[in-house]
Amino acid sequence: MNTAEETPLLEARNLVKTFSGRSGTRAVNDVSFTVRRGEALGLVGESGSGKSTTARCVAGLLHPDSGQVLIAGQDVTRARGRALRATRRRIQMVFQDPYSSLNPRMTVADLVGEGMYVHGIEPDRVRRRDRTVELLETVGMGSEHLDRYPRSFSGGQRQRIAIARALAVGPDLLICDEPVASLDVSVQAQVLNLFGDLREKLGLSLLFIAHDLAVVHHLCGRVAVMNSGRVVEQGDREQVYTSPRHPYTRALLDAVPVPDPAAERARAAGRGAVHTQNHHEEKR
């Protein structure tokens, strides 16, 4: 029990991933972070900062050039075969675009049940269907959808199906790669709240990737900020949001529009004072 608490659920150690090509870009450069049990870590940064590549390395879709990914202390970058599959099962992923992350030729029942089938969790057809209904309920969908195909659902519903599909194999950690970025704004909040609920109910850990700082603030206790392949700042939510140490984090926070003009001015007067001064000088 004690050791389980001490070993983080997920640990990324010095991950490096370079994409071949003329430029040879280092998409991920010496990235390290940990996610503890039940914790939600937000990974923020602009597009091209290496967030998604990091996520894909952790999920096992990409093989890092160097560095390690440890799941509950077990190195999955070196593991092979059955042991790897069993460990990998503990980490599942929800993709950005629910329009392309669901096989269009499979019904909801097949999609959600596939993980249970391939891992032999629920080999019996009928019981697997029952479990699928339960999972759909967990994500807020009714059992009447079981035999429908993804094309008959809205973006939000599809993302719920994708979440149920990931939950089916009983993961400890969910990697969410911009899971609401391609959804309508009105639906985003619902799906975000679902992630929050799941974390509470199932004790799920989250590695939540987003470019939207508000989304991360809402959901994650800890935040890591990435810029051009590196983690430039990492810490508790309040600390990162209220007193950012790295200039990139500051720039990122300043870029968030504030709906209240008075608050906007106050912020400019405070944190962005230097910036405004320069601006005035230029005008003159």
Next chain:
Amino acid sequence: MSTTTPVPTRSAGLRNLLTRKGGNKQGHTTFVDRAALGVAGLMVLLALVGPYLAPMDPYAVDLAKSLTPPGSEHWMGTDANGRDILSRVLAGGRTTILATVAVIAVATVIGTLIGTAAALGGRIVDEILMRICDVGLSLPAIVVALGLAAAMGPSLQSAVIALAATWWPGYARLVRTLVRETRDAEFVESARVLGVSRTRLVLRHVLPNSLSALYVQTTLDVSAVMLVISGLSFVGVGAQVPASEWGAMIAASRDTAITAWWTVLFPGLAIALTAIAFNLVGDWLRVRTDPTLRTGGR
């Protein structure tokens, strides 16, 4: 688009395909399409039961009735040997259509296997298989058929083998391109994260979402293959003389074509009609399965 229209179950899929409403651009089934579907269906039926429908023995020689024009007794007349042409056209449909289907089926299976292996097997495998395809593509079907006929003796079998051997590289190329597209799709990655085995990944996720363009291509190719088979029979390396195969029938009647038009017209008509029908069905299928025209999703 976020349509929430009820979606057909698998069995209703075909019905939906047939009755989908909308302008012609959205794949509205026109009269011509229906006619083509009807003729194509009829030809398939002919391949199954044609020989049993023949009113007379397609091989019965009756020299007394040689070259009888079409009339009440012989609706399509008789050939130089006095054989009933209607019976021969009906019986010949089976030979021609089955040979065509055999070529397409063999070429599709080989093409799919090779194409999938090339797309998923890594760069070296891909290079080797594609160079083999290049060799195959550079060989003209007729030349291979002539060579095989010389080696194995002229027969319909050697024509079918020669055609299948020269036809699959085209399919391998097509399948390779289609699978490479699907391979990187997000739903394939999602299945990989889930821990789906390689075999299941290919069979359940990659191939079903790759092959609709292949089905269209094979339908369109039916007419082309049939014309080549008939052509080979006409040249003399396909079906052999007494056999009632459409191309062979035309070949056997070429001396009488000027004086007795019916000996070549009816088998020729059968070839042309079937070829046109399958071509139209292929076109119709292409519009129908075009992903940009699908309802729902994007």
